[in-house]
Amino acid sequence: MWLVEMSQGDRMQASPGRQLQTMSTLPNIGLPSGAESRPMPEAAAKLSADNLNFFYGNFQALHAISMKVYDKRVTAFIGPSGCGKSTFLRTLNRMNETVRHSRVEGDILLDGENIFRLDVNDVRRRVGMVFQRSNPFPKSIYENVAYGLRINTSLGRSALRDAVEHSLRRAALWEEVKDKLHQSAYGLSGGQQQRLCIARALAVNPEVLLLDEPCSALDPIATAKIEDLIFQLKDSCTIVIVTHNMQQAARVADFTGFFLLGKLIEFDNTTVIFKTPARKETEDYVTGRFG
């Protein structure tokens, strides 16, 4: 069964005994009475950044970012344009390495292992990404979803078909495309194409899914569909989403990080960030005073 095939190979990669970490490292904010706060769950840190700095040539785009992304939770990054949230997201699957003259300092751990020491293609398979503008390949709907599986596995035809159907169902797209799997992906609407890209990313069974402003090019209905999708997915997949839409972050995310000028200003439960932020910059942003 293909699911077992994939995860067995991956379990052998993660080092034993490093699976769980407690919440004690989260900042203890003195909450004013009456404020809501979600109790800290017993969740593991799937990804953690440790003093991460990132440079484009001589320009420093990220300054000493340290934070944790918790397993099977939705984490959102918010902040004004150019604050570095997308740049940081792209370091999590080493996509920033495609930019010439870029440099990273610091560590990012995936299940405790430094991703910069792992095989980069492996990291990218385990940490998937959906982009701001949908980018389906010039192939059929079926082949788009199957592509990741074709290069990463050696599944037989029927196993492949099952996997493609499974991914399309997970992305809530199966019913809409099941009769036209072999038509070009470009025949789909914008929202459908984005869900196709989600299905494509899910097909390789990633442990983390990075979403880079996935709804910014979509209408409200398509956006709502994708937000529903995020709720459904988070039980099986850790999700990190970058969004410039604060309401979206408030709707979908368990944790939120606020970025400004390349620094992570504050990171906490979403409710705390939006209702009782600790830092003035965060408060100014979420109340709309700037950005």
Add this chain to the structure above:
Amino acid sequence: MSPSSTTVGDARPSFQNGGRAQSFAKRLRAGDEIAYTLTFLCAFAVILVTGLLVFELYGHSALTRQKFGWSFLVTSTWDPVQGQFGALPFIYGTAATSTLAMIISIPLGVGAAIFLAELAPPGISSGLTFLIELLAAVPSVIIGLLGVFVMIPILRTIEPGLRAVLGWTHLFDGPFYGVSIFAAGVVLSIMILPFIISISREVILAVPNDQREGALALGATRWESTWDVVVPFARKGIAGSIFLALARSLGETMAVTMVVGNDPKIGHSLFAPGYSIAAVIANEFTEATGDLYQSALIELGLVLFGVTIVINAAARLLVLTTTKKGMS
């Protein structure tokens, strides 16, 4: 766009007397009128010249067209002495040399285009592309010169090797004197390579970056993202460059006639000498005694004209729909 619709001339300041204003305006409009007419005529001249070209080609090939009709294209006898003219050996030769040129230069060209567009740093990419595009500027006769004195001797030395490795295809049978379809195919491939590289590189560069990133984000290697996603995305433009290269190779004259052997025979071996349409026209036109002979050669020119028009049109259609700049 009527040239006499300028209103500038009408807006003369009121202190100028009416008479002077009128003639000034008239002169202005006349200047526009002259410019428009002159440039229009020159633009129209192109249509005129092309029409005249087709007319002359059609007219001066009337003799053989009437005498042989369509069988001209499928007869393989070319015997000027007896007045027997069949175009098949030249159609075969043109097709065979161009096909060989394509087989050599398409992988080389697309490969180099991939390197220049995806792997090379921008400075090196432009520098090497500049060098390769200069290759397109080398006159055909000079490639022919090198073909005769450099390439054919080289081919003679690798001849036994080719026979040993590829002899089973029966494409390399028979004696090899140097001048051959094979030699012509190789020189043609040198001449069309820069076109494939230049255009393919541009269309690959134009592929949106998020296509590459989409593949890389799934864990694909650089090669996989390039070959499985980027190149298919650019396939129309690459196909266009191949068509363009084909059109060029069909019409190439000098380099081919210097190395092809100029023998109007159809054989199965690449080592045999052959003849192409352009080569026979170049070689025999000045010695064409008699109207029938000349008409046959001009009809060959008409055939070549028709074929290159069609292929060029297909090429432009493909290239224009994928890059912003059209070819000039």
Add this chain to the structure above:
Amino acid sequence: MTWNKARRKIVNAVMLSLTGVCTLVAAGTLVFILGYLFVNGAKSLNWDFFTKLPVPVGESGGGMANAIVGSAKVLLLATVIGVPIGFMGGVYLAEFGGTIFSAVVRYVTDLLNGVPSIVMGIFAYTIIVAQQKHFSTMAGGVALGVMMIPIAIRSSEEFLRAVPLSLREGAMALGASKSKAIWTVVVPAAKAGLITGIMLNLARVAGETAPLIFTSFGNSFWSPGWDKATAALPVMIYTYAIGPYDSWHQQAWAAGFVLLTLVLAVNIIARMILAKRGHVAR
């Protein structure tokens, strides 16, 4: 699983290296051609080459002075025919375009551009040589001139179009008529591109041999005026290269070297001018 990953990595490395090899082959070919011509051509080159006429077969010495002059005359005539018509046509397309007529003109121009040069030679033969019953410099000039027209139109149009609309509007806002705006503002602004376009065009037809074979034909002597057959450099290269004499071969190398140097020099200069101004040479 790990074997598959290793295989993918190997394929990646091999294929990417192969593309580099392809590039080296392509770039290396030009370098090889240049180098070979330089070595062989330069050693056969001497002052006589530029000043003397070809000598009868068997004798040594001699040069290609008549071919150099002949080429120059043919190219001059070609320029006189091709450049004005091409330039004006380009002005029409750039400034008065947008109609169906201009779309047709563009299409036909591209058509004409794709016509093999040998067919152009036939054309010039039928309209001039056949009428006059003899070869001539003029026929050669017409053949090359007609080849220059479509290239000139497209490149003129491209460079004129590249002049920003704001310049035209600025001139017209000052009271200039459309035609005055074109000649006094737009054309000068496109000057660099237009001139380099002419240079590239010339370099391209300078190397053309096929159309000259049965128009200007060839001549072992001087060819005064425009009415006689004339020697031309590329045709001499062809004739001497396929001839049986070693002295001829040496002359062919020398001539090839001269021709290639001129053609490449013009190309490089033109492209560098264009690159400096941010244009892309076509």
